[in-house]
Amino acid sequence: MANLKEIRARITSISSTMQITSAMKMVSAAKLKKATDAIVMLRPYSEKLQEIIENVSSTTDLEGVSMYTAEREVKKVLYIVVTSNKGLAGAFNSSVIKELNTAISNTKHEVEILSVGKKVYDAVRRSRKVYDNQSAIFDSMSFQGVSNFVENVMNDYKEGKFDKVFVIYNKFINAATQEVHSEQVLPIAMAEKKDAVNTDYIFEPNAAEILNVLMPKSIKTQVYKAILDSVASEHGARMTAMHKATDNAEALRNDLKIFYNKARQAAITNEILEIVGGAEALKNS
Structure with a gap:
């Protein structure tokens, strides 16, 4: 005894x-408010941008218009995986890494990983081929910073280095709930034309040029939204974990x-x- x-x-x-x-819980609670405001403000813009692209494309022949929508034989897949740089957040990081491993085990194609967060980088750097590590993006979060590395991904996709690109991240639901999502970034998954809203647009100069401007912006916004979702989810998960x-x-x-x-x-x-x-x-x- x-x-x-x-x-x-x-x-x-x-x-x-x-x-x-208790102190870590209060810090995460304070950061959560700012992170939640950021993702709540971005979501309507991202959704409306995607809606416009789908509506415009429903009245336009996409063949030859944009390489970002063309399906091709899949030989190599890139996964953009978003975790955090720090731990003590419950299953926040492990659930994303588990989803990544499941996705890799279910594909027969060659895989490369773009890590956004030290936790996923540490988990894959010895066993997987790492295309890039963007863990420092959290030190100075901005759309321009995300846009820069997404631009590189888009260029490599156009050159045929990748045939599909996915982003895996935690989607913020509320402070206590985060859901792991896997979304296709490239090629852009277009809705069926019959499901699109028939909106009467006046195009200037023309629909094809408009799509070529909107699609890259939509891709960058999708990845930026995933990272903001992950940041809000991280603070919510850490606050909940520290409370418990x-x-x-x-x-x-x-x-x-x-x-x-x-x-x-x-x-x-x-x-x-x-x-x-x-x-x-x-x-x-």
């Missing part, structure tokens, strides 16, 4: 851990305090019994 000094040391250690996890860790630490500390009080009471009782026994021994001597 642990002595009283060891129990006191454990109680002190757990109390210190509680302070750390704080509650568990508090419950463990309370149990140890009860155990400590019982052990202390038993020690005092033993000391009283020893004193009484010693007094009786002196009296009878």
Whole structure:
């Protein structure tokens, strides 16, 4: 049985851990508000942009218009995988890595990975071919920063280095819920023409040139949205994980305090019994 000094040391250690996890929870809660506002503002723009592309393409013959929509024989696939640079966020990172491994195991094609986040980079750099590592993007998050590396991906796609590009990330639902999503980035998955809304557009200069401008912007926005979703999901997952860790630490500390009080009471009782026994021994001597 642990002595009283060891129990006191454990109680002190757990109390210190509680302070750390509680502080991390508050920091994540503060960052979550900013990250949530960013993704909530971007989603309508991204969705409307995709809707316009689908509606314009429904009235336009896409053959020869854009290489971004043309299906071709798949030989190599690029996965843009978004995790975080830090841990202590529950299953946030492991669920994305698991989805990536499942996707790779289900494909017969050659695979390369563009890692956005140190956690996925550390998980794949020794076992998979890494096309690029963009973990530093979180140090200064901006659309321009994301646009730069997506531009490289688009150029390599046009040159035939990749035949399909997917992005895997955590989609933000709420502070306690994140869903792992895998979305096709290239070629752009167009809706069936019969499902598109028949909108009467006036094109200037023409539909083909408009699509050639909108499609690259839509691709960059899709990846940027996935990263913003992941950032918001990370803070929500970490806040939830630290909240649970704080509650568990508090419950463990309370149990140890009860155990400590019982052990202390038993020690005092033993000391009283020893004193009484010693007094009786002196009296009878």
